[in-house]
Amino acid sequence: MVQIKNQLISSTPYSHGQNNQKLYVTVHETDNNTRGAGAQNHADLQSNGNARDAAWHWQVDDKIAVKSFDHSFSLWAAGDGSGNGNMNSIHVEICVNADSNYKKACENAAELVKKIMNDEGISASNVVQHNRWGGKHCPRKMHDGNAGVTWSQFKNMIGDASGNTGGGSGGGSTSWTKVTGNWTGQTLGNGEYGEPVKQLQTKLSNNNPPFYPNKGANNNGIDSYFGDNTEDAVRRFQSYYGLDVDGLAGTQVYNQLNGSNGSSGSSGGSSSDVKWVGTDDKGKRLEAIASTVNYYDSQRWSNPTGQFHKGQGWIIDNLYRVNGSLQYRVQNSNGDLYYTTARKDLVKVVG
Ligand SMILES: [Zn+2]
DSSP: OOEEEEOOOSOOSSBSOSOOOOOEEEEEEOOOOOTTOSHHHHHHHHHTTOSSSOOOSEEEOSSEEEEOSOTTOOBSOSSOTTSHHHHSEEEEEEOOOTTSOHHHHHHHHHHHHHHHHHHHTOOGGGEEEGGGGSSOOOSHHHHHTOSSOOHHHHHHHTTOOSSSSSSOSSOOOOOOEEEOSOOSSOOBOTTEEEHHHHHHHHHHHHSSSOOOSSTTSGGGGOSSBOOHHHHHHHHHHHHHTTOOOSSOBSHHHHHHHTTTTTTOOTTTTSOOOEEEOOOTTTTSEEEEOSSEEEEESSSOSSSOSEEEETTOEEEEEEEEEETTEEEEEEEOTTOOEEEEEOOTTTEEEEO
């Protein structure tokens, strides 16, 4: 078991009080590559009155896990206002300092998360990435999946049995369920095989950017079998586009793969399903990084009101999920409000 140390802080301005219902564990990374910026260093930062407007319960590196706050605190860590992320989640920061072994830090984090799950009665399905609560790219390395530990590998470490048999990558006892026909948005999941799965895998691989089931493998893993690799690709795809990250390929994934890049309005004039998400980036500038990005005068994805050109942008006011995809509300210099995509390949937050 990873060494655990308590360095508890009794109060902080960065909390919504002490009524945390402890429904979730949220995993973060510090994004701080500085040598020496490990768990003890981050715990000290919090003890000394963190200059950032944020707080978290735990920090863990390749050697030690340090607890800063009792789990009863509802800490400002998720960027979702008074949503479940801030109010009812326990927050764990994985340190990514250059002199820490990232893989070992993730293993320690998994041990710590399992302990928290046990202590508080939280199920593996409620262990989530910070990204779940908004558009923030966190935990960055795990989310990108190219630093040695992917999110699905982390979920395996904590014993998430929501996928298939045992969750292990080598377990060969999966019994496959055959699915037929074409994939038209019906939900596909781990343990299924057949033509619809192949169509899903092909679309994921042909997406820009591609999300290969198994990059470098024969045909990049397009094999008609929805196993752990394909589930991981679906999760990465969902996370990238701000969809609900559940590893299942259903309507949301289908629509996103079929080019609803915020311009083609397949949902016509029907009313939009809008959920408030909230953002820490209010007041920052949102800038187009694609050559053109549509904006709208209401919360919809069809009939754009106008377009930003590359480098143009307005000020972020709020963040919503509209028909399953993240959408910023932005304000121009006249104070008028408009809506535009939060896709990271189309826009970026500046400042
Ligand atoms: Zn985070």
